[in-house]
Each structure stands twice: as structure tokens, then as C-alpha cells.
Amino acid sequence: MAGSGQKLWTKGFVLAIITNLFLSMVFYLLMTSMALYAVEEFAASDSAGGFASGSFVIGALLARVFAGKFLDFVGRRRLLIVSLAVFVVAALLYIPADSLALLLTVRIIHGAAFGAASTSLSASVMGLIPINRRGEGTGYFGISTTLATAVGPFLAVMLVDSVSYRALFLVTTACAAVALVLSLVLRLPERTPTPEEQKNKWRMHLTDIIDPGALSIASVMFIAGAAYAGVLSFLNSYAQSEGLVLGASLFFVVYAAVVLVSRLFVGRIQDRHGDNAVIYPTLVSFAAGLALLAYAPNNAVLAVAGIFLGFGFGALMPCAQAIAVSMAPAHRIGLATSTFFILMDAGIGVGPLLLGMLLPVTGYHGMYWVLAAVVLASTVLYHFVHGRKNVRPGTPVDPKLGVPAA
Missing domain, CATH: 1.20.1250.20 (MFS general substrate transporter like domains)
Incomplete structure (x- = not known):
């Protein structure tokens, strides 16, 4: 855990911010366009289109439930890399998905990968922030999400209006791939579970x-x-x-x-x-x-x-x-x-x-x-x-x- 004498602006902290930027970009690129895509591409109803957008959040919620519990058992860096690898593959699968059912399946898987990756990254970055600067450091880390909030929806609208949904999915995949590459060089503070935690590993109270x-x-x-x-x-x-x-x-x-x-x-x-x-x-x-x-x-x-x-x-x-x-x-x-x-x-x-x-x-x-x-x-x-x-x-x-x- 970070101590009060540790520096805030380390290489690991900067890499974590940039990784989170590209991770969040994927979320906002798709969240603002997926409902309309489902309606236009598969003649879905407005409620089904809304579910196509929200199903990503459902997948993320399911993953967060287990990611928080097993984060230190799996290993923080390992969980981040594996979930980002799935994140990249799922981003690419939007292109061949040719039915609403397949789209919803991809959205849930994609959301689950996002939930696991963001939980791992957000929890781990706290170990890179000095305890007495936690509010400040968390704010700086959150700037990456803010930039994604501003750039993602704007870029999504531009790509869909000027090019195509296929181009949107390719840009999404590229952002996910950048996050994965960055995670390979990102070193996160790990924590070894105690014997008591190991004993209760499979307990799900x-x-x-x-x-x-x-x-x-x-x-x-x-x-x-x-x-x-x-x-x-x-x-x-x-x-x-x-x-x-x-x-x-x-x-x-x-x-x-x-x-x-x-x-x-x-x-x-x-x-x-x-x-x-x-x-x-x-x-x-x-x-x-x-x-x-x-x-x-x-x-x-x-x-x-x-x-x-x-x-x-x-x-x-x-x-x-x-x-x-x-x-x-x-x-x-x-x-x-x-x-x-x-x-x-x-x-x-x-x-x-x-x-x-x-x-x-x-x-x-x-x-x-x-x-x-x-x-x-x-x-x-x-x-x-x-x-x-x-x-x-x-x-x-x-x-x-x-x-x-x-």
C-alpha cells in the first residue's frame, strides 16, 4: 500500500491513467450509439434498443460482483490483462454479429470484460497513490474518464454519420487494443491473500x-x-x-x-x-x-x-x-x-x-x-x-x- 512519503506522479500512475482513458473511450463510443444501431440494423423496438445499450452495464455488474472477491486470488495484473484480451475480442465481434440476439450476447460479454478490467485497474491504482493524497490522486485518475466522456460520444456521432458503424467498431477495437498493450507494461501493486482469506476463498456470503x-x-x-x-x-x-x-x-x-x-x-x-x-x-x-x-x-x-x-x-x-x-x-x-x-x-x-x-x-x-x-x-x-x-x-x-x- 502506498505510504505518505511516496511520490504521486510515477510512471505506473501515468500509465494507469492512460490505460483507463482508452478503456473508458470504448464504453462511451458504444453507449451513445448502440440503441440507435439496434433499431436501424435489426429493426428492434425502442425498448429492445435501450436494452441493447444497457445490457453492457448488466455484464459489467455481474463481473464486478466476482472481480472484487477474487481480485487478489487471481492477481491484479493477471486479471487486468486477461479481461482486456477478452475486451479486444468482444469489440471485434460487433462486426460479424448479424442478429439482435448475437448483439446482446456480445454486449453482455463485452460489459463483463469491462467490469473486470475497470475493477482491477481502479482498485490497483489506489496502491500507487500516497494515502495522504488519495482524494487528489483519485481526481487526477478520474480525468481520463472525463476526457472519454467528452471525446467518445462526439467521435461516435462523427463516425456513424460520416463513415459507418463498421468504422465505429474498428475504432472501438483499436482503443481496446491500446489499453491491452499498455497493460502489458503496467506494473500494479499486488497483495497476497492471508491464510484466513485462502480458507474462505469459495465462501460467498x-x-x-x-x-x-x-x-x-x-x-x-x-x-x-x-x-x-x-x-x-x-x-x-x-x-x-x-x-x-x-x-x-x-x-x-x-x-x-x-x-x-x-x-x-x-x-x-x-x-x-x-x-x-x-x-x-x-x-x-x-x-x-x-x-x-x-x-x-x-x-x-x-x-x-x-x-x-x-x-x-x-x-x-x-x-x-x-x-x-x-x-x-x-x-x-x-x-x-x-x-x-x-x-x-x-x-x-x-x-x-x-x-x-x-x-x-x-x-x-x-x-x-x-x-x-x-x-x-x-x-x-x-x-x-x-x-x-x-x-x-x-x-x-x-x-x-x-x-x-x-
């Missing part, structure tokens, strides 16, 4: 799948993920119905820029002043951004909403991940990481389904007002599950309970 220490902050991220899904899944449709297409385009540019800037300083504030100094402001900012989307009378207001959502959800995610890892003892960091992403991914996966049922009742404006209220209310949840402790990253953790040591 709930605590072997979900880390209780990470569950508290992960529950907040479940709500945040569901709310963010309302932006990812419905903003373009909302903008078209309201004649605010320009505002929607500006929104994503502004969002990515604010996330990029915020991650340069929010982690430092968390390390110096504690978790509450960043989590409360980001949740309030997130709610304000959703309220602006609900109000949005013109393109300018829609674009401004990107500022609040960028500082809200964009800065919230790495800070919350740092909390999840800090609440776990060293031997459960992999499990804490998978717990964090399982709940956040579940929120992103379930969100569109629930919001799709809400839309006929509330309309787009009402839906975003509801989401703004729910996110604002999540500050109360955060207070009770973690905020009242105001724990700083690096606080000693009880190795058995996974909570701050007295």
Missing part, C-alpha cells in the same frame, strides 16, 4: 460480495447515478422537443470542461479539509444543475446547467470513490472498489427504466424537477451514513470493521 464500509457512500452514488442517467439518456430528446439542440451540444462541452478543471483542485480540498468540505457542495451543485435543466427557457440556461452538473456529478464521483476506499481495510480495497461501482452502475442502469415510466406523467421538465429534489434530499442520506463523521482520507481504519478506528 453477502460480505464477500459487498463491502459494508463502502456501502454507505455507495448508496449515495446509486441515487447520483440514477439522476445522471436522466441526463445521459434523455437530454438530447428533451432538447429536440424544446428546440434547444444548440444548448444541449454546449452543455456537454461545458460539462466536460468544468469536470476537468474541478478535478485539479477538489481532491486537494478533500485531503486537507475532510470529506464534507467537498461532498455537500457537489451534491447541492448537482441538484442546482438538474433544476436549471428543468427550468431551461433557452440555450444559454441549458449550457449554464453544464457548469453546475460538471462540478456536481463530475467532481462528486472521484471524491466518493476516495471515501469508499478509505473506509476499507487494505485487504478489502478491491471489494470496496467493486461495491462502489456496482451501486453506481446499478443506478445508471436502473435510472432510464424508472425515469422512462415517470416521463409520461411528468414530462421532461417535471422529471428533472423530481431528480433535482431527490439529489438535494440525498444530502440528508449522506449526513446520516457518513457526513456526521467528517472523515479525512488517511484516517486509520479498523481492519475488521472497515470503519474509522477510535
Whole structure:
């Protein structure tokens, strides 16, 4: 585990950031185009097209359940390389997949490989970050995902409109291959399971799948993920119905820029002043951004909403991940990481389904007002599950309970 005297910007840390960039690029290249591809290529219904997009998340969730448990038994670097090899093959299989059933199969396999690889990489990179700079380091690592959020959807639209879906799948495969090549030269800190862990290797109690220490902050991220899904899944449709297409385009540019800037300083504030100094402001900012989307009378207001959502959800995610890892003892960091992403991914996966049922009742404006209220209310949840402790990253953790040591 990284110590307080260790450097942050090492070769391994930089390679991990770049690997995560290409890993995340694949996710965003396909997530924004797969529903339309299923409808156009296989005459799928809108709901089936949505499932073609979301089935990737289902595969990722299944893989995270087991990756967190067996990460240190398999070996972190070994799991990363093997899962990325499957990731490359699955990316290439989109081209010959000639039916909706085959497409869904590829999506689930591809998602599972993504879930295993991202869990291994996200958990392992924590060992490359000094404990007293965990908030800052996690924020820098998350910048790679932010860049993918900005570049991936834009590149996907350009490739599909100007070239073809085949070109999109080839670019996706190339990105996956780059991640695989980088993983071959990336050295990750390994941890040998204790005799007690070896003894319970095949035990699958709930605590072997979900880390209780990470569950508290992960529950907040479940709500945040569901709310963010309302932006990812419905903003373009909302903008078209309201004649605010320009505002929607500006929104994503502004969002990515604010996330990029915020991650340069929010982690430092968390390390110096504690978790509450960043989590409360980001949740309030997130709610304000959703309220602006609900109000949005013109393109300018829609674009401004990107500022609040960028500082809200964009800065919230790495800070919350740092909390999840800090609440776990060293031997459960992999499990804490998978717990964090399982709940956040579940929120992103379930969100569109629930919001799709809400839309006929509330309309787009009402839906975003509801989401703004729910996110604002999540500050109360955060207070009770973690905020009242105001724990700083690096606080000693009880190795058995996974909570701050007295």
C-alpha cells in the first residue's frame, strides 16, 4: 500500500491513467450509439434498443460482483490483462454479429470484460497513490474518464454519420487494443491473500460480495447515478422537443470542461479539509444543475446547467470513490472498489427504466424537477451514513470493521 512519503506522479500512475482513458473511450463510443444501431440494423423496438445499450452495464455488474472477491486470488495484473484480451475480442465481434440476439450476447460479454478490467485497474491504482493524497490522486485518475466522456460520444456521432458503424467498431477495437498493450507494461501493486482469506476463498456470503464500509457512500452514488442517467439518456430528446439542440451540444462541452478543471483542485480540498468540505457542495451543485435543466427557457440556461452538473456529478464521483476506499481495510480495497461501482452502475442502469415510466406523467421538465429534489434530499442520506463523521482520507481504519478506528 502506498505510504505518505511516496511520490504521486510515477510512471505506473501515468500509465494507469492512460490505460483507463482508452478503456473508458470504448464504453462511451458504444453507449451513445448502440440503441440507435439496434433499431436501424435489426429493426428492434425502442425498448429492445435501450436494452441493447444497457445490457453492457448488466455484464459489467455481474463481473464486478466476482472481480472484487477474487481480485487478489487471481492477481491484479493477471486479471487486468486477461479481461482486456477478452475486451479486444468482444469489440471485434460487433462486426460479424448479424442478429439482435448475437448483439446482446456480445454486449453482455463485452460489459463483463469491462467490469473486470475497470475493477482491477481502479482498485490497483489506489496502491500507487500516497494515502495522504488519495482524494487528489483519485481526481487526477478520474480525468481520463472525463476526457472519454467528452471525446467518445462526439467521435461516435462523427463516425456513424460520416463513415459507418463498421468504422465505429474498428475504432472501438483499436482503443481496446491500446489499453491491452499498455497493460502489458503496467506494473500494479499486488497483495497476497492471508491464510484466513485462502480458507474462505469459495465462501460467498453477502460480505464477500459487498463491502459494508463502502456501502454507505455507495448508496449515495446509486441515487447520483440514477439522476445522471436522466441526463445521459434523455437530454438530447428533451432538447429536440424544446428546440434547444444548440444548448444541449454546449452543455456537454461545458460539462466536460468544468469536470476537468474541478478535478485539479477538489481532491486537494478533500485531503486537507475532510470529506464534507467537498461532498455537500457537489451534491447541492448537482441538484442546482438538474433544476436549471428543468427550468431551461433557452440555450444559454441549458449550457449554464453544464457548469453546475460538471462540478456536481463530475467532481462528486472521484471524491466518493476516495471515501469508499478509505473506509476499507487494505485487504478489502478491491471489494470496496467493486461495491462502489456496482451501486453506481446499478443506478445508471436502473435510472432510464424508472425515469422512462415517470416521463409520461411528468414530462421532461417535471422529471428533472423530481431528480433535482431527490439529489438535494440525498444530502440528508449522506449526513446520516457518513457526513456526521467528517472523515479525512488517511484516517486509520479498523481492519475488521472497515470503519474509522477510535
